[in-house]
Amino acid sequence: MPFVAVIKKELFSVLRDRTIIISILIQFFIASFSSGLLLGVLSLYDADTILRYSGDSIRIGIVGSMDDPLPALMRERGVNVLSYPNLGSAQAAFYSGEVLAFFDTPRNANGLTELKLYLPDQDTVSSLIRMVLQEPLKQYENFLREKNGIEVRYTNLHGKPATSFEFVYSVLIPMLMFFPAFVAGSMSIDMITEEIENKTLQTLLSAPLTISRMIGAKITSAVILAVVQCIMWLALLHANGTVIQNKFLILLLSLIIAGIASTSAATVAAFLQDRERSQFIYSLTLLAGVGISTILKASPITTISRLAIGDAYTNIWNVLIYAGGFAVLYWILLRVSQRLIN
Numbered sequence: 001m002p003f004v005a006v007i008k009k010e011l012f013s014v015l016r017d018r019t020i021i022i023s024i025l026i027q028f029f030i031a032s033f034s035s036g037l038l039l040g041v042l043s044l045y046d047a048d049t050i051l052r053y054s055g056d057s058i059r060i061g062i063v064g065s066m067d068d069p070l071p072a073l074m075r076e077r078g079v080n081v082l083s084y085p086n087l088g089s090a091q092a093a094f095y096s097g098e099v100l101a102f103f104d105t106p107r108n109a110n111g112l113t114e115l116k117l118y119l120p121d122q123d124t125v126s127s128l129i130r131m132v133l134q135e136p137l138k139q140y141e142n143f144l145r146e147k148n149g150i151e152v153r154y155t156n157l158h159g160k161p162a163t164s165f166e167f168v169y170s171v172l173i174p175m176l177m178f179f180p181a182f183v184a185g186s187m188s189i190d191m192i193t194e195e196i197e198n199k200t201l202q203t204l205l206s207a208p209l210t211i212s213r214m215i216g217a218k219i220t221s222a223v224i225l226a227v228v229q230c231i232m233w234l235a236l237l238h239a240n241g242t243v244i245q246n247k248f249l250i251l252l253l254s255l256i257i258a259g260i261a262s263t264s265a266a267t268v269a270a271f272l273q274d275r276e277r278s279q280f281i282y283s284l285t286l287l288a289g290v291g292i293s294t295i296l297k298a299s300p301i302t303t304i305s306r307l308a309i310g311d312a313y314t315n316i317w318n319v320l321i322y323a324g325g326f327a328v329l330y331w332i333l334l335r336v337s338q339r340l341i342n
Helices: 002-014 017-032 035-040 049-055 069-076 087-096 121-146 164-199 202-206 211-239 249-270 275-295 300-309 316-341
Strands: 059-063 080-084 101-104 115-120
Touching: 002 059, 059 069, 059 087, 069 080, 069 121, 069 316, 080 087, 087 101, 087 115, 164 202, 164 211, 164 249, 164 275, 211 249, 211 316, 249 275, 249 300, 275 316, 300 316
Parallel strands: 059 080, 059 101
Antiparallel strands: 101 115
């Protein structure tokens, strides 16, 4: 069938496109080493990772007695704690660089503990110190509550730290599932404009193949390649120990988004009939679409994250909403594609 022949032709042509191959290899690297990349990224903002490698270099001063539980709690986190008899000596150590920050813990008239944390001007160092001290301060707060007879019950949550959970399901999985769709859109533009620039469009249409079926075949080949990549990335993530729920719905949503991206790109290419301008407009449209969908809280990134974690309120109907948008865009493409034969 001519339709299948066009699909085969475009899929085999991908092997000769170095840009597409490089993008696939980059995604393959990310999916294959997701565990290692996760550790590397989390080392930028996860306190536990930082403390494992540089805890001794984080020196925090404290004014007052070391018998207070706060110094012990900070030491448990790997922080190097230094004691000073008064506020003046702590300030002198702070300005001389002996400590990166220091606590002053005066008690007010009611006997309540007040914590005053003095931080350096550098935003990076200050942020690092706040992240490292977050857990000891929570534990110290609980200690003070119990000391004053205030009982607070917390739900015992099990699993990975919130930082790794957020990164995996809000960044890594959506990126791997949607990046092939964005590449598919770029491929659709190249497939259509290549026929126009090489003046082979009329020759192709001389076969028993309508313009709509020809464009449909090119979009299908791009979507097939995107879905194959998504299947590979899901398998590699699973091999890396990442638990992903609703894999079928995730693949379905990835397929629909690839179809939307390819159809939008093909529409732009059919209208402009120029590769460079089409790629530029497609890139701007893609950025605008992602931004608008995020503002309207109808982002497919959010949907795929919720599907991956098994959100009870996210199901197939949340996916089929995008299928409706895909149908509308394809109808528009069929009307615009008539420009190619006029």
